[in-house]
Amino acid sequence: MTEMVNRPRAAQQSEQTDWLVCRRCQGLLYRKRFDRFAGVCPECGWHSPMTAAERLAKLLDDGSAKPVEPRPAVHDPLTFTDLVPYATRLAKARSATGLDDAVQVAHGAVHGHSVVVVAMDFRFLGGSLGSAAGEAIATAAEAAIAHDSPLLLVTASGGARMQEGVLSLMQMAKTSNAMAELDEAGLLTITLVTDPTFGGVAASYATLSDIIVAEPGARMGFAGRRVIEQTIGQRLPEGFQTAEFLLSHGHVDDVRPRPELPRMLANLLSMTRPAGTGWGHSVTDPVLRDPGLLPEKPVDEVLRTARELARPTTLDHIDNWADGFVELHGDRRGSDCPAIVGGLGSLDGLPVMFIGHQKGHSTAELVKRQFGMPSPSGYRKAERLMRLAAKLRVPVVALVDTPGAHPGLEAEEQGQAAAIAECLRTMGGLPVPVVSVITGEGGSGGALALAVADRVLVSENGIYSVISPEGCAAILWRDPGAATRAAGALRVDAGSLLRLGIVDGVVPEPDGGAHRNPDAASDLVRRSVVAALRELRARPGNELVAARRARFRAFGLAGA
Template structure:
């Protein structure tokens, strides 16, 4: 098979045909061209990512010699017979001669780290990567090819916006491509956008931002209107980093900013987590990340026994106030600690996509654990004062719950199990949180979790505080760590309200029965995950491995179940709470 690099006339000239030295466009440092090319077109001094043509982009992202061109059908040519300073037909001819490309989007089939993918790659050198009929058709054909192949779609964007010379036919490409993306959503196929500099106008307002995962190169700019237009409209000076990848990440509009060298591994991880296996989609689960032989660099535990304690009589009772202290210990593993111990393959996804920002109190993403592709979402506290402050002590804002919901919907779309890790004093009770609809965000999260047609497993790893915890806790199987607690209100809050004294927190904790053994007796949880002697903080790695074993066992038990049955079972679980249960009477828990 001939590589795209070898057969495409659009590939950049060999370094020997260009001057040996060049100047970085950003820092103006003199660079040796061969070193610059070996670095993927990235300045070693300032990190500037130079533009790449479509063919070279394909060569840097896809496995060597795996790319096969997909030719879109012919589209209308110069539909308006448009003339500005020169005829549009002449502009097209010159662009084709100069770039060796038919139009601004190239479509290929290929693989990334051995995983199949269809890619639509834009080239800014062709009339500024503008979106016209041919470019829109190419994106639509790429989506249809991905649908036919049942493969993920990768979009690499670089565009100044719609192609004005094609009038409203150019505008219609936004609807065409959005419809093509919707079909992939309906089919449950992963879509990924790699945002490169620049991505504006009709491309940003259609297919580029409709992908499941949005990754941008450092410094890449994306927006609907350009900064010059915005400044003229609002008559204000814009921030220096306005619309850059870093700006977008801070406002919750993309998932990450990654250097060019990281992209093949990152994309390979995403494709691995979203991999389909024939006949494995029941209940939303297929093997991925190594198939039957494992994934993520961890040993498989297909037949591992259940580590969770299911009978309250098998638990050692301790004073409830002691459990509260242990649940809050800063040495306990956080969500990201658990994920780091569970697997080597994890891509954190960030942002609520609604401009609310990226709430640091919620962390989550796509992972492969013991060969199982999962979506993991959890509260994130921290171990130091600085981290606790930055993570808002694990108390999510509305943007945090909306980020969680975005990941939950991704799990449903890709038919992947959802695992949630709960450790929060509660949702953030602040002025800004209320202004942005904290109650509504929590309610939506609870409703969505109850309706997901995939296996859902929740683990209370530390503190399960109020509705802020329940928003991540509506599951088919709910587990709690041995020293975890789960409560309608903090013991301090209960003591202040009912005892009217903060000194009564211990008494309130005991009265509320918030410890793991009581939760198991009440049927609120299905099992208790043991901890190392003295608590999870004594050996966080061992504690994380125990949770992993419990999660894997639960997911394997639930996988393959029909989605409708999983939803019905989950709703029935919560429907019965508060009803008179004869078994609880027999145990003496209810009078």
């Protein structure tokens, strides 16, 4: 029979049998099967609590974990007593858990990838953040820098340790400063949110990571549900503060079941390993740079082909090209726009940040994705991913296909213009290679926000314009039916864009357009992107920024 000391508290065990009872569905669980599912109920998906030791054992490769010991912290600095002296509480917690405090730190590997892991143990005074826990977090950050390794934080906490008073409060600043040092060192940080994560932990290091992943049903917030309901005198909705709620509101990047976490973490950790110097040399560049090689096409045909629903979308391209792609969600400000998607993936072995507009292949998908028209949160998500790419020193590949930024009352209330402007400024200053491809429609500033790049390419049947042809016709011709005439006058087609110098080259498409053979079309775009990155990635970041700014500085000058 398995020892009970490190078993999750919530799975009620019988000392006579190997059966457990699920706290959520009350179903009987066979212990060995429950363990194979990493403490997840196979019937209802409930994730049981885990100890810090269990977390480290489940996440790290066998035999790889080496403890990281923090410096000694103060013991009962206030000689605090409530119903029980704090010193007595500490002694009981240490006796019951076998731990010195609520945080354990280890340096190890996930699928062979080096990582420093912080694991919190809720059994120890509710995983509260006191001086010892704060020191452990800061020590973990220093260890990550020393080993040049990413930091993974596994959180489980009710908040600050009140018995240590203001010293507990100071740990929020200590740990936040430690996270800032990791940013300055360019090291990836990941938070795994487990149930519960509240108070000072949520309001400091837990939410400062580059990537935040949560277990299903895990709750995170500053104040707890009861406190909020008592304060505002209202009943909160079901699911409030759960992982799923946080994902829909843009506060976490993903929600993943526990058995999937090691593989997902391995994919993310692999993105910190640069490709070799010979990367991409076997790829033939298909890009056309001579406008004379492009066939003349009626502008109405170009418009129609650019908008074909069967053309590959951003997610189609990523699915065709990228290994280990992890989509990242949310602007971290309260929303996750479905019209822009992005995340980290490996392009032929090169870690890349993919960002792009997402439409769809059906009416239902178009509606769900806002017809590929981003709201301000979409641009803020894109900007967040751009900054992460700069920190990790990985190239950005942006795929543009949008009629334009989403118009409307809510978009204006949320600062649509400012969100686009921030994207333009951020992308222009990225010290990493940036390649943008207009794969379909490139509508106005909503498209340009993802196209301030070192290399700007357009698919053969793509279009790029200051305004939609329909909008231009309505304003200048006062006739929406004059869209074809407006499109011709605006020179929106690939050949015209190449002659004007707006794009650096044209990606050819299969006969009849990308929608006729999406896989072949996608491969042509992939090869074009690889060829561009192959040239750019050898250049220093400051040179990339200077050349990119000079490129856009020259547009509109006489003789340029």
